[in-house]
Amino acid sequence: MKQIALLCLLCIALSASEYSVVISKKTMISAVTAQQIRDIFLMKRHSLGNQKVIPVNLLGQDISRITFENEILKMDRDHLNTYWIKQHFQGTTPPITQSSYDSVKMFVQNVEGAIGYIPSSMVDNGVKVIYEF
Template sequence: MKQVVFFLALGSILFGAQYSIIISKKVPITSLTTGQVRDIFLQKRHSLGDQKIIPLNLVGQEPSRIAFENTVLGMDRDRLNAYWVKQHFQGNSPPITQPSFESIKAFVQNVEGAIGYVPSSMVDNSVKAIYEF
């Protein structure tokens, strides 16, 4: 698994960002910092200004999810699981999961404030990219 993350990170360095954090075009946010993205996906931040945010994640052990967790959240799977166990007892839940990038993109297009990540190649004029990794 560490090899997969290494090759994804290496590919990102050599060929630019492979994934984009996307949000609805209706939302007036144009960019986010790594810290803001981390806070949103760790449920430490539930809004940006007046906009309620709904983070979306891929299900399971997808290589892109692992790359996201390691690169953007700065946590491996064991540490992240321990984090969510603690959060559960404080009444917090992890982001909503979706089975595919297509479903993440459709959710973002149809639900204002939804935020998720897709391959950069999927970004078109139906969504807005606000962060890349």
């Protein structure tokens, strides 16, 4: 019985994902708060200091996007959809989306001010981590 419990804990630990919010290495931003990230992805904030920022999301059903919305944006899918419907009528559009982690990473590397999130295991010298969740 003890072995089964340990095996279950190991499986949970292995399936737990850790993500990093990343920007280009060329960007001078070194760290941000969860609230700043939230404001950026809700299109309430368009710069950090003198740096214009462009948020990029994964497609809607990706597990990391759902995790991001719950942990960083502090909204479930229904609340977020209602938020964006209201924003639409005020002329605000949601962040752009990319179809894969690789696409998000390439976008962040190549578009000045782009900010996105990827699994921490994908972080390399092409991007800079500014927040982890």
